[in-house]
Amino acid sequence: MHGVLLAVLLQATMAGGEHDYPAAFRSADETGKPLLILVGTNWCPGCVTMKRSVMPSLLRKGKLSGVAYAEVDADSQSTLAGRLMQGGSIPQLILYRKTKTGWRRSLLVGAQSESTVETLVERAVEMQASQQSLPGEQAVVTASHSETESK
Template identity: 60%
Template sequence: MLGITLAILLQVSAVGDQPAQYDDAFKTAMETGKPMLVLVGTDWCPACVTMKQSIMPRLKRAGRLSGVVYTEVDADAQPRIAQRIMSGGGYPQLALYRKTKDGWRRQILIGVQSESTIQTIVDRAVAAQEEEAGKLEVLPVSQ
């Protein structure tokens, strides 16, 4: 019985640390207005594995992705979604989408990225998103 309980707890904790599925992440970004960060890669790409298993989890554990909606897309399993997101060839690609008054703006980074580079683009996107949201606030009419 203890073995089954432990197995369930491990499975639940592993699932809780997984990135959101693309459709769920997209829906959340649309509803909340948060920037969306998408890692597109494959299982056979060493650079993608480094990003998926090392760099992105460290950022997530440190709370550095809390200002964005984060998800991953496997280009082999989800080729249509990957093609829509990617900018040309090469893996991995990190796409950051930010909502503006003129629609969604995309920034792409290709190849393995350092934690500091990712943190910089996330911080800039979150700050720009907050600034944009501030401009859209409805101010009360004075009497």
């Protein structure tokens, strides 16, 4: 019985699960919410901390309700990850905001604390509402964030 349950859970995880990138992108595009993406792997300690501790805690506390959130595995979704990432370090937490002049991008590299992620999200939501730019935010020249492929 446990084997069947584990197989079902593994299959759901492999299929993209609840933090699926295409669904999050569609949600951000339709609602105007910022798009927050965690790019990492299952073997990277910092990525595992972000994926299993920091982000779930923020989700439970409702701190990510103002964004569309997705997780991208850099190993199994390497093409998409390569288009989203800047450099090769992981984990990367990428935030896109849709503005009148196009998408704007912010990036945090490495494992982050809950308070750092919460601050990034709060500022992005505020800036989204006022259409101002965040310090260090870049205009996105390519449409890499709009790719909806899963691998």
